[in-house]
Amino acid sequence: xxxxxxxxxxxxxxxxxxxxxxxxxxxxxxxxxxxxxxxxxxxxxxxxxxxxxxxxxxxxxxxxxxxxxxxxxxxxxxxxxxxxxxxxxxxxxxxxxxxxxxxxxxxxxxxxxxxxxxxxxxxxxxxxxxxxxxxxxxxxxxxxxxxxxxxxxxxxxxxxxxxxxxxxxxxxxxxxxxxxxxxxxxxxxxxxxxxxxxxxxxxxxxxxxxxxxxxxxxxxxxxxxxxxxxxxxxxxxxxxxxxxxxxxxxxxxxxxxxxxxxxxxxxxxxxxxxxxxxxxxxxxxxxxxxxxxxxxxxxxxxxxxxxxxxxxxxxxxxxxxxxxxxxxxxxxxxxxxxxxxxxxxxxxxxxxxxxxxxxxxxxxxxxxxxxxxxxxxxxxxxxxxxxxxxxxxxxxxxxxxxxxxxxxxxxxxxxxxxxxxxxxxxxxxxxxxxxxxxxxxxxxxxxxxxxxxxxxxxxxxxxxxxxxxxxxxxxxxxxxxxxxxxxxxxxxxxxxxxxxxxxxxxxxxxxxxxxxxxxxxxxxxxxxxxxxxxxxxxxxxxxxxxxxxxxxxxxxxxxxxxxxxxxxxxxxxxxxxxxxxxxxxxxxxxxxxxxxxxxxxxxxxxxxxxxxxxxxxxxxxxxxxxxxxxxxxxxxxxxxxxxxxxxxxxxxxxxxxxxxxxxxxxxxxxxxxxxxxxxxxxxxxxxxxxxxxxxxxxxxxxxxxxxxxxxxxxxxxxxxxxxxxxxxxxxxxxxxxx
Numbered sequence: 010x011x012x013x014x015x016x017x018x019x020x021x022x023x024x025x026x027x028x029x030x031x032x033x034x035x036x037x038x039x040x041x042x043x044x045x046x047x048x049x050x051x052x053x054x055x056x057x058x059x060x061x062x063x064x065x066x067x068x069x070x071x072x073x074x075x076x077x078x079x080x081x082x083x084x085x086x087x088x089x090x091x092x093x094x095x096x097x098x099x100x101x102x103x104x105x106x107x108x109x110x111x112x113x114x115x116x117x118x119x120x121x122x123x124x125x126x127x128x129x130x131x132x133x134x135x136x137x138x139x140x141x142x143x144x145x146x147x148x149x150x151x152x153x154x155x156x157x158x159x160x161x162x163x164x165x166x167x168x169x170x171x172x173x174x175x176x177x178x179x180x181x182x183x184x185x186x187x188x189x190x191x192x193x194x195x196x197x198x199x200x201x202x203x204x205x206x207x208x209x210x211x212x213x214x215x216x217x218x219x220x221x222x223x224x225x226x227x228x229x230x231x232x233x234x235x236x237x238x239x240x241x242x243x244x245x246x247x248x249x250x251x252x253x254x255x256x257x258x259x260x261x262x263x264x265x266x267x268x269x270x271x272x273x274x275x276x277x278x279x280x281x282x283x284x285x286x287x288x289x290x291x292x293x294x295x296x297x298x299x300x301x302x303x304x305x306x307x308x309x310x311x312x313x314x315x316x317x318x319x320x321x322x323x324x325x326x327x328x329x330x331x332x333x334x335x336x337x338x339x340x341x342x343x344x345x346x347x348x349x350x351x352x353x354x355x356x357x358x359x360x361x362x363x364x365x366x367x368x369x370x371x372x373x374x375x376x377x378x379x380x381x382x383x384x385x386x387x388x389x390x391x392x393x394x395x396x397x398x399x400x401x402x403x404x405x406x407x408x409x410x411x412x413x414x415x416x417x418x419x420x421x422x423x424x425x426x427x428x429x430x431x432x433x434x435x436x437x438x439x440x441x442x443x444x445x446x447x448x449x450x451x452x453x454x455x456x457x458x459x460x461x462x463x464x465x466x467x468x469x470x471x472x473x474x475x476x477x478x479x480x481x482x483x484x485x486x487x488x489x490x491x492x493x494x495x496x497x498x499x500x501x502x503x504x505x506x507x508x509x510x511x512x513x514x515x516x517x518x519x520x521x522x523x524x525x526x527x528x529x530x531x532x533x534x535x536x537x538x539x540x541x542x543x544x545x546x547x548x549x550x551x552x553x554x555x556x557x558x559x560x561x562x563x564x565x566x567x568x569x570x571x572x573x574x575x576x577x578x579x580x581x582x583x584x585x586x587x588x589x590x591x592x593x594x595x596x597x598x599x600x601x602x603x604x605x606x607x608x609x610x611x612x613x614x615x616x617x618x619x620x621x622x623x624x625x626x627x628x629x630x631x632x633x634x635x636x637x638x639x640x641x642x643x644x645x646x647x648x649x650x651x652x653x654x655x656x657x658x659x660x661x662x663x664x665x666x667x668x669x670x671x672x673x674x675x676x677x678x679x680x681x682x683x684x685x686x687x688x689x690x691x692x693x694x695x696x697x698x699x700x701x702x703x704x705x706x707x708x709x710x711x712x713x714x715x716x717x718x719x720x721x722x723x724x725x726x727x728x729x730x731x732x733x734x735x736x737x738x739x740x741x742x743x744x745x746x747x
Contacts, residue, residue, distance in 0.1 A: 028072040071729040078722040100143040101211045106196040108218035109150040111345040114186040122250040123186040126217040144169040154195040190672035197234040222679040228689040256286030259346035259676035264593040267584040271393025272329045283317040329357045346676040350668040358395040362414040366421035372398040377420035377561040380569040384579035404429040411436040415587035421448030438550025442586025446561040469547035476518040488513040494534040507574035515565035517558040595668040602642040619649030
């Protein structure tokens with residue numbers, strides 16, 4: 010047992026002697042007077058003397074005990090919970106697992122969840138220091154538990170000796186919540202490792218977190234870890250640092266849509282805001298900026314509880330290079346998810362490769378390549394797309410890597426040599442987009458044996474031969490039936506007059522027995538009126554391949570002849586095929602920066618980051634690997650723009666920018682209550698406390714005996730009154746009546 014206020018005990022205990030002092034003073038004031046009547050009474054009293062003295066002694070002891078109880082109550086005695094500690098013995102090891110995910114920056118009044126957690130750690134250690142047994146402390150943040158395979162990295166790990174409270178205070182002052190989204194799994198595993206190798210130590214494990222629903226809804230693994238702690242004799246303490254879920258808005262996405270990222274070309278971007286709160290939000294303003302310059306804000310008139318809304322806006326950069334786009338909400342309960350960043354690589358133009366099968370009419374008016382080039386990019390200054398027309402032999406040359414091209418079209422190509430086919434398949438497998446248009450030069454046998462190859466090749470379907478589309482039963486039945494695939498956009502939504510005006514005269518038929526294999530990625534995205542496939546898509550590796558079983562020119566159809574749907578469809582096909590070059594350029598916070606830069610650069614690289622202190626700006630040595638500079642940076646725990654500053658061998662500077670954003674799911678501030686926690690942790694022995702209920706010392710360390718002492722004091726005072734009445738003299742009521 011120990012006391013929260015031992016000095017008050019030292020002051021209060023001497024007062025216990027006050028009843029004895031009062032008794033002695035009263036005896037000094039008495040004078041003996043001889044009186045005959047009293048002599049008779051004294052003789053009678055001697056017969057009951059022992060019993061009276063016993064009553065008076067008990068009365069004196071009760072009064073002394075009542076004063077002692079008051080002194081003990083003021084000093085607040087604490088009884089340890091663990092029986093082993095009552096008798097001293099082995100060392101007690103306190104392991105504090107502190108959640109520093111960014112949801113712990115949840116603010117209210119003049120505090121936040123993380124500060125509440127730090128305060129409770131200080132309180133527990135202050136109380137523990139009053140225990141006489143040997144003790145040890147380990148403080149570990151979630152973000153430092155098993156990070157990047159480096160194992161446990163505690164912020165403090167040492168014996169609880171003199172000065173530990175001051176040292177802990179300094180450590181805690183330097184800790185801030187991270188911008189990471191971290192669950193407790195790694196932290197609990199680190200604690201388990203300590204417990205497993207702890208010998209005969211007594212362990213007390215404290216999980217100090219906000220206990221968000223997203224982490225504890227599926228708590229199977231966490232339950233197993235806590236059960237393992239129980240098996241090791243540890244009863245974990247779960248300390249919740251928040252008591253309610255506060256409203257929170259978050260920017261969950263800021264990204265460019267499919268389109269051409271070239272100088273002077275409008276690019277559509279979207280920003281998405283989610284309301285994680287339980288009430289509708291109104292007039293939510295998102296502030297936008299381009300390269301640090303403010304642009305008109307996007308305003309969401311109302312945002313229902315739990316709902317997301319997306320707005321699109323256009324950006325246009327007149328110069329090639331990297332450009333920044335940022336979005337910001339007004340500050341609310343959670344700061345890190347109120348901002349989002351994107352870095353766009355804007356090229357002078359986007360290269361597209363067109364392989365023309367008819368080498369004699371390469372790019373000439375009326376050729377397949379002419380119609381594709383006119384549809385995809387009639388003017389490079391307007392579209393930003395630069396079409397390059399080549400023969401099939403270009404695929405096997407080393408003049409230009411195929412990976413430079415955003416899409417490759419093969420038009421009426423009769424055959425590909427093995428090196429050409431292999432190069433094309435490698436391009437698609439790496440993520441490239443490929444489109445085939447057939448024609449009179451194509452052979453079903455060649456395509457089946459070289460490109461389809463029993464479903465293992467790059468071509469998605471087995472062909473039969475050129476086929477004429479029979480006349481329709483009704484003129485109202487369109488030749489082309491489009492689906493809702495992105496290639497067709499709104500043209501695929503029901504009947505459309507432009508699509509209905511397309512006439513198909515000839516096409517390559519697919520083998521009658523063929524159907525898309527079960528579980529494969531092959532799908533028919535457009536059919537003819539007779540049900541035959543016309544446009545088929547398949548995934549090949551990471552890329553997409555589209556096969557159009559008619560000509561790109563008006564040789565077998567009228568699609569390219571003044572039909573607006575042709576131009577729109579080809580441009581949407583181009584955006585779809587080049588999507589592998591147009592992904593979301595941002596990276597999640599915490600992901601190490603790894604980049605391979607081709608060129609002649611000095612190996613010394615300067616880094617500028619959003620981090621504070623020495624980590625904000627520094628230089629590092631990069632490695633030359635296979636003629637390219639490999640740069641890397643581990644600590645990306647803060648959202649924002651990271652820069653790598655390179656210098657080529659001629660002394661020219663070049664800056665590479667990278668956008669890092671938080672995991673928006675961490676912005677869901679819903680919490681589990683005690684009953685929900687009990688349901689998820691069935692059969693686990695643990696203690697669940699709200700941080701606000703823990704005072705210095707708190708129930709997590711020992712049981713405060715002040716309340717039981719109060720009940721004991723009341724009982725003693727009642728007993729004292731009864732005993733005092735019994736020990737005093739009272740005349741019978743009937744004698745008083747006389």
